Amino acid sequence: MGATMLRSCARLIRRGIALPGQPQSPRPLPCCYTTPRFYSPEVIRDYAMPNATWSKNLQDLYNRYMEGSQSGAWERIPSYNATVHHIKGVPPSRTRENRLFTRNLDQDGVGFEYSMFYNKAERRMVCLFQPGPYLEGPPGFTHGGCIATIIDSTTGAGAVYLCGSVMTANLTINYKNPIPLGHVVIIDSKVERVEGRKVYTSCQIRSHDDAVLHTEASALFIKLGP
């Protein structure tokens, strides 16, 4: 790596943009640095890594699953702000203005703050989720559409990791207890069965301490052709 490249990397780190394999700085990402020309395979932010807005509960859960990933049971899923970055094996790149819905804000902590872990043996995708203040529905609580979004994303990621490209055909949700903004919940999803192109998943959202069942859901994904 040349001296110019090293200087640019140091500048990026100071400005809060992580290089692959480096811890994420808590500093918000200024929008001038989220323009497509700025993204390259060498320099890209993984939003699924801890930042300063994470509560102790979220950080503790993340650490617990990271320990699980050391034993090989769980795999941490990186998360970028364009859908293409979610596809395993595809080098991160960003060539369009489009942004992934759940990663479209330039300020940490105000929207969808989450990290996913995959357990291949159990066909489970778990999402540790801390809804920020911009996700309000009823006063002080998370909007039901945001809950649907994070369920769709979690169950969908589980279906993708097992079966490749899919699209959501059906999503059924029972909202049982509201999710207070800022509270950490665990979205625990599982691929129940695969029948031809149909991938059936189930999902529960529980509070971080397992005391409250917030939501139950099921989703059907259809495998797409090559």
Ligand SMILES: CCCCCCCCCC(=O)SCCNC(=O)CCNC(=O)[C@H](O)C(C)(C)COP(=O)(O)OP(=O)(O)OC[C@H]1O[C@@H](n2cnc3c(N)ncnc32)[C@H](O)[C@@H]1OP(=O)(O)O
């Ligand atoms: C790490 C990566 C993370 C990624 C996370 C992604 C999460 C986000 C995912 C999304 O939000 S996707 C966006 C929302 N979904 C859509 O916009 C989908 C719109 N619908 C479609 O594009 C098509 O209807 C669809 C691709 C789902 C299916 O069309 P196809 O023409 O490919 O399939 P077809 O209609 O032939 O149906 C195939 C089988 O599925 C069945 N099927 C399709 N839709 C169904 C449905 N709604 N309910 C029950 N069964 C359904 C259908 O009966 C049939 O069963 P059989 O094989 O037994 O005959």
